[in-house]
Amino acid sequence: MDSRPIGVFDSGIGGLTVLKELALQFPHESFLYLGDTARLPYGSKSAHTIRKYSEQNIQFLKRLDVKAIVIACNTASTQVPEPELEGLPIYNVIGPGAQRALEVSHSKRIGVLGTRATINSKAYSHKIMDLDPSASVIDQACPLFVPLAEEGWDSDPVTNLIVFRYLSQILQHSIDTLILGCTHYPLLKNSIARVTGSSIELVDSGEAIARWLERDFSKNRLGRNANSSHQKIEIMTTDSSAHFTEMALKILKPVKADEFKVVDLN
Template identity: 80%
Template sequence: MKDHDSRPIGVFDSGIGGLTVLKELALQFPQESFLYLGDTARLPYGSKSGHTIRKYSEQNIEFLKRQDVKAIVIACNSASTQVPESEFAGLPVYNVIGPGSQRALEVSSGLRIGILGTRATINSQAYTKRIHSMNPKAQVFDQACPLFVPLAEEGWDSDPVTNLIVFRYLSTLMQNQIDTLILGCTHYPILKNSIARVTGSSIELVDSGEAIADWLEEDFIAGRLQRRKDPAPRMVTVSTTDSSTHFTELAHRILKPVKADEFRVVDLV
């Protein structure tokens, strides 16, 4: 068995939000190459049915497999609710539900955990079920925030309108005296400053990117994944299913200080 694998790690999301996960992974694993797929032509996923989200996710995985990736990271909470498998098409698969739930339980002081997510994620109850399977004593409170994704996609992370909408969504959730809040959509860390203004410093914010990096590191150590040991510089490639200058500009801002080596538009089939 080889002790190295120079193939890239595949990461996909419906749009720009998964770049928050890509950034964290690229910082944690500076020797690894990454291939990101943003399905911008079919954004958003969170308002679609589970059947449609599953179909889109399978198409994304098959595309990344054809690019010869060594693992798949589903950097989309809505897609993660529909692809629970730890392996798909012969590749290791990582979704954000398990890592996010585990991190929340680790940092929660009183086991009162809030979840923000798209309607698809909240309606699936995936986080609630996973958290209760890990610790039945945990109390979980959730809130769908359908306007967060378009705000993040628009780049309105510091806009006064965003602050008002964040307050509107979180005000009810905060009445439950939560001590930990899962940002249950990879777009939401883009709005992290606005969210933190409402929650204050006493509530722990759980970011999917940081949590999933821990799981990858565990599997590198355990040998489920092999590290890249190529002396050539690693590559970070960002692919989208629709062309957008706005996406590219916002991507550079989200990824900084990570540098994307190539942006390209692709067809999934």
């Protein structure tokens, strides 16, 4: 039994889609969420900078005595492949997403949407091919998706047009599964599903990483907080924003956050 919270970090609001899934899946666990809003976006930055920011986020959460850290950000996940750091379990979303895609795909023709940094890293392609060399991976960078999600334009006609523009190429490759390789993208899931249709399975990070945590809880790699009567969720950001709070409440619903605060990583 371990009553310490689980840390989750992302570059902005996108990781709240992962936090929501984890909070619903593990109602007895508490969570600390860190959104690095002062340095958003990560997807357009260099690998070195992304790694540096990620390590700073990890060290910050480690000082708060979390029992594990989930790197909700796909871009950051490409630069932190380690399963643990200084004895602290680290979960990135690449492995879980790749494995889930292979589980649900019948044709093994898998599409990946992501930021430029995630797509350029080929992290999903390499992981999928490692797991199943017979698979075929087609990827597509979608740099405009993050600002659309951050703006809350999840059902705007402009978003529908941009989604169609990005997906028109990838859909020509007869994929049957599509990885939403950025935590912001589930916020645009309805627009994406309208373009892909019901024949293509959408895989998002929150559902995939929750399966991995459940596996490790079951194997006692992580100590459950079985006696907790109240799940506590604390949201921290590196820059203040009324818009972030408004969007967070909308994304997390029905999960309730106990506290919002701005923090200094140093």
